[in-house]
Amino acid sequence: MLAALSVLVFGWVIAAGNTGIACAAVGNDVIPIITGTLLCLVFMIALRVLHRAWWLAVLSALPGLLILVGSVQHAPEAALASRGIxxxxxxxxxxxxxxxxxxxxxxxxxxxxxxxxxxxxxxxxxxxxxxxxxxDPEGVVPLEDAAKVDPRGRLNGLVMGVVGWSVLTVLAGWRGHVRRRKGVVYDD
Structure with missing residues (x-):
């Protein structure tokens, strides 16, 4: 149970941390893309270790993609929405x-x-x-079509990704607990 809770909190920290990195590096998407991709891969490995099978870890890639896109694109769109002309x-x-x-x-x-x-x-x-x-009056964020700037939608995608990771982590923790109780350690 403690392992599942640790992986769950780790997923939340990844989402919040990468969003913070994207906010700090507004105008440079490369940094949060690299850190977000690496952290999503680390989360997949942690999920794999939690339940000892790859199939559930691979399923975490879709919510991971939502988290990556949401965290990277929310910051520049929020900057344009708040200070843009x-x-x-x-x-x-x-x-x-x-x-x-x-x-x-x-x-x-x-x-x-x-x-x-x-x-x-x-x-x-x-x-x-x-x-x-x-x-952007500061020139940090590139010019965008006003109809396509949607910081709330990016944030909703980020939250959906976090919810997806949370559900998968609880499922992986429960599956790992049940399999260990039955004495099955690894998948064949």
Whole structure:
């Protein structure tokens, strides 16, 4: 029981810690991505040790992905939502290299604003479209489409991941307890 509780608390600490790292490193997603990935792998190993079979540990990858995405993307979106400046702009040009698109934006008075980056094969934007963007006055977080900034949704994904890990940890702890009581130590 103590082992299951330890793994459970460890999962919560991973989620909170990686979110804190992402908040401290706003504007640099590489650090929280690396630390989050490594910590999620360590959690999978701890879950494997708790119940001595890989199948439940592998199932923890989906909530781990929710935790990773939520913790990494919540911080910049929260920064844009809290201190960002909203502007209405017009897309004046687009350049694409492979699946990376760069849209040139002009403000309401016709002056060139910034560029909006889009990574993907089929962007929703076309030259001449009017969109609302949020830009960071400090320049730390890249410009984003205001319709796609959703810090609450990222936080909800993070919480769903933590709940998923919690359920899997309780299940693994119970399974390990029952198997040890029956004298079965390892899976065949």
């Amino acid at each position: 909203r502007e209405n702009v017009v897309i004046t040009a687009v350049s694409a290299v492979s699946t990376n698109h760069r849209f040139t934006l002009a403000g309401a008075n016709g002056e060139l604003a910034q560029t909006l980056e889009y990574r993907g094969s089929d962007p929703d934007y076309r030259v001449g479209d009017r969109i609302e963007v949020i830009r």
